[in-house]
Amino acid sequence: MKALSLRQLCKTYNNGVQALKGIDLDVEEGDFFALLGPNGAGKSTAIGIVSSLVNKSSGTVTVFGHSIDSELEAAKSCLGVVPQEINFNQFEKISTILLNQAGFYGIPRPVARERMEYWLNQLQLWDKRETISRSLSGGMKRRLMIARALIHEPQLLILDEPTAGVDIEVRRSMWEFLRRINEQGTTIILTTHYLEEAESLCRHIAIIDEGRIIENDRMSTVLRKLQTETFVLNLRGPLRRSLSLPGYRMTAPDETTLEVEVNKEQNLNEIFAALSAAGGEVVSMRNKSNRLEELFMRLVEGRDVGSGQPTAPPAAQASA
Amino acid sequence: MSVQSSNRAPGAVPGGHAEVTTAANMRRARRVGFATIVIREFSRIMRIWGQTLVPPVITATLYFIIFGNLIGGRIGQMGGYTYLQYIAPGLIMMSVITNSYGNVVSSFFGAKFGRHIEELLVSPLPSWLIVLGYVAGGVLRGLLVGLIVTIIALFFTRLHVEHLLVVIAAVLLTSIVFALGGFVNAVFARNFDQITFVPTFILTPMTYLGGVFYSIQMLPEWAQAVSKANPILYMVSAFRYGFLGQSDVDVGFSFAIMTLSVVVLFAGCVWLMEKGTGTRE
Ligand SMILES: Nc1ncnc2c1ncn2[C@@H]1O[C@H](COP(=O)(O)OP(=O)(O)OP(=O)(O)O)[C@@H](O)[C@H]1O
Ligand SMILES: [Mg+2]
Numbered sequence: 115m116k117a118l119s120l121r122q123l124c125k126t127y128n129n130g131v132q133a134l135k136g137i138d139l140d141v142e143e144g145d146f147f148a149l150l151g152p153n154g155a156g157k158s159t160a161i162g163i164v165s166s167l168v169n170k171s172s173g174t175v176t177v178f179g180h181s182i183d184s185e186l187e188a189a190k191s192c193l194g195v196v197p198q199e200i201n202f203n204q205f206e207k208i209s210t211i212l213l214n215q216a217g218f219y220g221i222p223r224p225v226a227r228e229r230m231e232y233w234l235n236q237l238q239l240w241d242k243r244e245t246i247s248r249s250l251s252g253g254m255k256r257r258l259m260i261a262r263a264l265i266h267e268p269q270l271l272i273l274d275e276p277t278a279g280v281d282i283e284v285r286r287s288m289w290e291f292l293r294r295i296n297e298q299g300t301t302i303i304l305t306t307h308y309l310e311e312a313e314s315l316c317r318h319i320a321i322i323d324e325g326r327i328i329e330n331d332r333m334s335t336v337l338r339k340l341q342t343e344t345f346v347l348n349l350r351g352p353l354r355r356s357l358s359l360p361g362y363r364m365t366a367p368d369e370t371t372l373e374v375e376v377n378k379e380q381n382l383n384e385i386f387a388a389l390s391a392a393g394g395e396v397v398s399m400r401n402k403s404n405r406l407e408e409l410f411m412r413l414v415e416g417r418d419v420g421s422g423q424p425t426a427p428p429a430a431q432a433s434a
Numbered sequence: 435m436s437v438q439s440s441n442r443a444p445g446a447v448p449g450g451h452a453e454v455t456t457a458a459n460m461r462r463a464r465r466v467g468f469a470t471i472v473i474r475e476f477s478r479i480m481r482i483w484g485q486t487l488v489p490p491v492i493t494a495t496l497y498f499i500i501f502g503n504l505i506g507g508r509i510g511q512m513g514g515y516t517y518l519q520y521i522a523p524g525l526i527m528m529s530v531i532t533n534s535y536g537n538v539v540s541s542f543f544g545a546k547f548g549r550h551i552e553e554l555l556v557s558p559l560p561s562w563l564i565v566l567g568y569v570a571g572g573v574l575r576g577l578l579v580g581l582i583v584t585i586i587a588l589f590f591t592r593l594h595v596e597h598l599l600v601v602i603a604a605v606l607l608t609s610i611v612f613a614l615g616g617f618v619n620a621v622f623a624r625n626f627d628q629i630t631f632v633p634t635f636i637l638t639p640m641t642y643l644g645g646v647f648y649s650i651q652m653l654p655e656w657a658q659a660v661s662k663a664n665p666i667l668y669m670v671s672a673f674r675y676g677f678l679g680q681s682d683v684d685v686g687f688s689f690a691i692m693t694l695s696v697v698v699l700f701a702g703c704v705w706l707m708e709k710g711t712g713t714r715e
Binding site: 195201 | 471556558715
């Protein structure tokens with residue numbers, strides 16, 4: 115069963131901006147899916163269309179087999195959305211917001227109260243239930259919106275940048291939370307600009323740029339397309355002898371730091387051997403950037419990543 | 435769906451969604467949804483009672499004192515009733531109109547402005563039910579204020595009721611018409627100026643000229659003809675007919691106009707919501 119299926123989805127806003135230029139996307143039931151892309155790529159527009167907040171210009175959307183054109187109510191019942199911008203009544207109490215939202219989904223009050231208690235506890239907001247929502251911190255507001263999206267226990271949860279502006283600790287606990295509900299059966303689609311977040315959470319990813327999907331695959335497959343990685347090596351002291359490493363691209367930002375590009379055919383052993391020979395002692399090593407980040411940058415800049423074929427469409431290259 | 439214990443697996447209630455689509459469950463879900471909107475609207479009216487209930491009470495009291503007691507005494511009889519008895523139905527109707535309209539326009543525009551209208555838009559509630567919910571909220575406030583103004587009127591004069599059913603039907607229909615009107619206004623409004631424009635520059639003059647304070651028979655021929663193009667005249671007249679048993683216009687025709695307005699406006703509101711005018715990009 116497909117949790118979400120988009121076909122040739124297009125959106126042109128009234129001001130003429132073509133935010134989506136024919137998107138095809140499938141998300142399987144149970145998946146944890148990352149929708150990535152630079153600012154203005156069209157992520158929120160796509161989510162807005164799926165959740166009936168934006169009118170599509172053309173194309174089709176089905177949620178768990180229900181088309182939003184012919185079975186809108188059924189499609190909506192399957193879906194929970196955490197929007198990018200705050201959209202609850204800032205003058206209402208948390209409990210009011212949640213119970214009302216449950217009511218809009220037809221959930222009777224007694225059931226709604228139980229669910230509210232459950233989800234507020236899960237999201238560490240139970241103590242705040244009588245607080246006016248305006249006085250919550252930014253991170254709490256995000257969690258309130260997650261609780262609200264889950265109150266009708268949707269099969270598909272879509273989160274538009276849920277961790278933007280959230281501190282590290284809360285972000286980690288949000289990750290744990292999302293992993294847990296995904297394991298328990300909720301399909302999750304998430305947008306984020308923290309690529310390590312997508313890499314650690316998601317099994318599938320799509321990258322969207324200027325209204326087009328430019329990459330859509332398993333996370334592991336996508337990462338394998340990355341031809342080279344750059345490693346940063348920290349040395350205990352300056353090298354005593356000159357380093358000879360033919361075939362490797364290398365830079366030395368300072369005396370005790372080396373940056374080495376390693377492609378798929380090369381290996382780290384050679385580097386360590388050469389360093390030992392030069393009297394260098396490696397005390398630590400890390401990736402220069404997150405692998406997904408590196409791939410992402412190459413893709414949206416329209417550079418060649420994998421097979422020698424340009425992966426980005428002409429439009430993306432034109433902008434790079 | 436049965437009540438689950440709170441330690442059940444979250445997200446593991448797949449039956450729930452399929453169930454909503456069966457007819458009986460759908461009806462129940464819609465009832466709950468509708469009740470939720472109405473209760474939320476009612477709590478809003480009560481929460482900000484200083485803005486929703488107090489001003490109309492003050493205005494009405496002033497009208498009764500000034501027009502009824504001070505000036506009315508000098509005006510004398512109108513169709514066999516004291517001036518106060520004549521204008522009381524008009525003043526009640528005026529407060530019903532203003533408050534039904536005002537409630538929906540400010541609540542719905544507020545929801546648009548604060549974006550929490552999205553809570554309703556993502557939910558499976560159909561457009562007509564959302565319209566109905568907001569209209570019910572407006573009617574609730576209109577009738578509540580109307581009732582309070584009636585009680586105030588009773589401090590100043592005795593109110594004779596000739597046809598109770600006409601009174602009830604007229605006030606209800608009028609209230610629905612203007613709640614729907616407020617909805618249309620809120621849908622199109624882009625800023626706060628635009629939600630005060632219509633009440634100030636259209637609704638108030640039309641109400642004042644709609645026979646609240648006088649009988650159009652006192653007007654010259656041409657002004658009578660102009661007045662008859664004002665729908666509010668028919669509503670006020672029908673309502674007054676319920677009290678006094680006399681009317682400037684044909685009461686049957688009044689009810690036809692009100693019913694038609696309700697049908698047309700309701701269809702229009704639902705259409706606007708379906709299209710997403712003012713609510714969806
Ligand atoms: N309401 C609107 N009216 C007109 N244009 C819009 C509207 N909303 C978005 N756009 C435009 O559509 C394009 C896509 O915007 P969108 O919000 O979908 O991007 P995004 O991928 O979510 O970006 P971000 O990462 O910054 O949230 C942008 O060019 C944006 O300016
Ligand atoms: Mg966005």
